[in-house]
Amino acid sequence: MGHIKILTEHLDREDQHDIDAYESRAGYAAVRKALAMSSEEIIAEVKASGLRGRGGAGFPTGIKWGFVPKNTGKPVYLLNNADESEPGTFKDRALLERNPHMCIEGMMIAAKALSCHWACIYIRGEYAYPAERVSKAIKQAYAKGYLGKKIFGSDFDLDIVVHRGAGAYICGEETGLIESLEGKKGQPRLKPPFPAVVGAYGCPTVVNNTETLATLPWIIANGASSYAKIGTDKSAGTKLFSASGHINKPGVYEIELGYPLLEFIEKECGGVRNGRKLKAVIPGGSSVPVLRADELDGVMLDYESLVKAGTMLGSGGLIVMDDSTDMVEAVMNLLHFYTHESCGQCTPCREGVRWVYKTIGRINHCNGTFGDIRLLKDLCKNISGHTICPFGDALVTPALSFLNKFRSEFEAKIEAATSMHVGSSHG
Amino acid sequence: MKMEKINGVNRDIKVEADLRLSDAAEARIEDLMHRYPCSNSALLPALYIAQEECSWLTDRAIRWVASRLNLPLAHVLEVATFYTMFYKQPVGKYHIQICRTLSCMLCGAKKLTEQVRKRLNLSAGEVSGDGMWSFEEVECLGSCGTAPMVEINDTFFENLTPEKLNDLLNKIEKFKPDLRYSGILEELGKGLEGFPKSSVW
Numbered sequence: 174m175g176h177i178k179i180l181t182e183h184l185d186r187e188d189q190h191d192i193d194a195y196e197s198r199a200g201y202a203a204v205r206k207a208l209a210m211s212s213e214e215i216i217a218e219v220k221a222s223g224l225r226g227r228g229g230a231g232f233p234t235g236i237k238w239g240f241v242p243k244n245t246g247k248p249v250y251l252l253n254n255a256d257e258s259e260p261g262t263f264k265d266r267a268l269l270e271r272n273p274h275m276c277i278e279g280m281m282i283a284a285k286a287l288s289c290h291w292a293c294i295y296i297r298g299e300y301a302y303p304a305e306r307v308s309k310a311i312k313q314a315y316a317k318g319y320l321g322k323k324i325f326g327s328d329f330d331l332d333i334v335v336h337r338g339a340g341a342y343i344c345g346e347e348t349g350l351i352e353s354l355e356g357k358k359g360q361p362r363l364k365p366p367f368p369a370v371v372g373a374y375g376c377p378t379v380v381n382n383t384e385t386l387a388t389l390p391w392i393i394a395n396g397a398s399s400y401a402k403i404g405t406d407k408s409a410g411t412k413l414f415s416a417s418g419h420i421n422k423p424g425v426y427e428i429e430l431g432y433p434l435l436e437f438i439e440k441e442c443g444g445v446r447n448g449r450k451l452k453a454v455i456p457g458g459s460s461v462p463v464l465r466a467d468e469l470d471g472v473m474l475d476y477e478s479l480v481k482a483g484t485m486l487g488s489g490g491l492i493v494m495d496d497s498t499d500m501v502e503a504v505m506n507l508l509h510f511y512t513h514e515s516c517g518q519c520t521p522c523r524e525g526v527r528w529v530y531k532t533i534g535r536i537n538h539c540n541g542t543f544g545d546i547r548l549l550k551d552l553c554k555n556i557s558g559h560t561i562c563p564f565g566d567a568l569v570t571p572a573l574s575f576l577n578k579f580r581s582e583f584e585a586k587i588e589a590a591t592s593m594h595v596g597s598s599h600g
Numbered sequence: 601m602k603m604e605k606i607n608g609v610n611r612d613i614k615v616e617a618d619l620r621l622s623d624a625a626e627a628r629i630e631d632l633m634h635r636y637p638c639s640n641s642a643l644l645p646a647l648y649i650a651q652e653e654c655s656w657l658t659d660r661a662i663r664w665v666a667s668r669l670n671l672p673l674a675h676v677l678e679v680a681t682f683y684t685m686f687y688k689q690p691v692g693k694y695h696i697q698i699c700r701t702l703s704c705m706l707c708g709a710k711k712l713t714e715q716v717r718k719r720l721n722l723s724a725g726e727v728s729g730d731g732m733w734s735f736e737e738v739e740c741l742g743s744c745g746t747a748p749m750v751e752i753n754d755t756f757f758e759n760l761t762p763e764k765l766n767d768l769l770n771k772i773e774k775f776k777p778d779l780r781y782s783g784i785l786e787e788l789g790k791g792l793e794g795f796p797k798s799s800v801w
Contacts, residue, residue, distance in 0.1 A: 250637075258742065260739075260740040260744070261740075261744050262744070266742050291637060298685045299742065300742065334636070336641070336644070338644070338685075339644050339647070339684070339686055340685035340686075341684065354641055356640035356641050356642065356643035356644065356671075357640075358682040359682070415744065415745055417744035418707070419706060423703075423744070423746070424745045459701075459702060492702060492744070503702060503705075503706075506700070506701065507701070507702055516682075
């Protein structure tokens with residue numbers, strides 16, 4: 174188990190980004206097949222495959238497409254969310270850099286299913302190299318008549334453009350991304366209405382993660398049942414995990430969902446660096462709860478198993494920490510990230526994250542008190558669920574999970590602070 | 601300078617008649633206006649183009665973008681100040697961004713910052729006297745598997761140690777490569793031969 178290659182089969186080939194090389198390896202065969210299918214048939218196939226969104230939420234892709242209203246008279250837009258900014262996550266970058274045509278082919282299939290004729294790849298601004306790779310791939314596709322009017326000689330028109338973000342984590346949230354695409358600050362919108370009904374330019378819009386879209390050619394080429402057989406009953410298929418931190422072989426790995434987490438770290442990632450002991454793992458990007466090493470036995474890398482373990486699959490950004498890691502400093506580092514990236518729209522988030530960061534910072538720098546632990550919990554309670562988008566919860570999750578799972582380290586720093594102050598007062 | 605009517609309304613925008621971008625930049629902006637269902641979407645790429653020409657988003661550049669895209673100046677200002685990749689103050693010819701977020705921190709990013717600070721004798725946000733260098737610490741750049749790393753202009757340099765970074769800066773000083781890669785250059789990695797790039801996938 175664990176070595177079926179759907180997304181990464183040709184990822185290490187130096188020429189895979191080129192359209193001729195891509196086609197020589199059965200590239201663009203699936204979209205030709207899809208163009209002969211009806212929209213309903215494609216959507217039914219994707220629903221039957223069990224494919225779930227790979228950006229973090231894990232919502233079934235086919236069902237999401239089904240929310241797009243028919244015959245509104247408005248155009249439907251497809252946005253490829255390549256604004257990969259979650260700390261620990263770098264899987265989409267590999268796809269965009271190494272196999273851009275697979276991402277484009279996936280978009281073509283989704284566009285056909287949605288009757289969409291204008292689609293956009295929104296790439297985070299810092300990914301200049303992937304953006305150029307994708308831009309060149311799009312130019313190649315236009316040159317061959319695979320994009321533009323009557324693609325592949327069919328009666329279907331499709332234009333795809335690349336749009337670079339400019340450095341804002343929140344633009345990975347789908348409504349923030351839409352705002353940004355429209356030339357505004359990337360501040361998320363209230364939902365409902367959902368983008369499927371009122372999205373970009375006021376029109377029905379589907380926002381799918383890059384990995385999700387890149388999976389579509391395989392599903393169409395091989396059939397939904399073949400895909401559904403991979404993984405577990407509720408978590409079908411393979412998933413890209415980007416592994417980093419204190420491991421011997423960091424990188425992007427494609428594994429079958431349901432793969433044991435500890436085995437993944439030991440066998441695939443080469444184990445913990447320098448022979449040290451494993452201390453903690455964040456399994457799905459910085460916004461999901463951290464797990465202690467003693468909680469990892471029997472935990473599988475799939476949506477349900479990770480929820481059962483008290484965390485989430487998220488984006489698959491797995492960060493490993495060994496026993497040398499100062500957990501208070503680690504979470505303070507993450508809170509610095511969230512403080513920097515809050516879009517500033519909601520007061521609980523804008524103000525709260527700064528307070529959480531300052532409070533954890535006080536503890537970390539041995540100026541904290543036991544009252545700060547209570548303060549942290551109060552602050553988190555007043556942020557969580559009180560913001561327009563999930564960013565508030567995303568910052569509360571690491572703050573509380575680090576505090577709950579490694580409370581002794583917080584207390585040790587507070588005790589050190591107390592003894593220092595007592596010592597100085599007697600001095 | 602002159603007042604201009606925007607979208608049929610007199611807006612308080614003084615068009616910088618003397619700010620001229622290159623013909624290529626003008627052509628790119630013209631093309632951008634027609635790429636999207638709504639021309640307002642051209643704002644971010646237009647700001648990039650102005651920044652590439654002016655090195656940073658000067659007041660004049662922001663006013664120029666506003667007038668060129670027929671957008672209110674306040675809107676362009678708020679967008680330009682929202683995104684971290686738009687520079688509101690001068691940066692060096694080589695702007696070093698050191699990733700400081702968790703995976704890079706776990707793998708030694710602090711040492712890279714110390715190395716850069718020591719070597720350049722600068723604080724974050726300052727520009728060296730010769731205009732060559734500036735640096736800042738930034739949040740996650742999506743290179744966690746090749747941590748620690750820095751981005752210099754638009755190019756990633758990964759799997760670094762302080763020694764490797766020092767060697768890299770020496771090479772840049774010697775060869776002065778063009779590390780911009782955001783649409784103006786068609787060729788990838790021009791002048792980059794011999795420098796480390798992403799190698800993990």
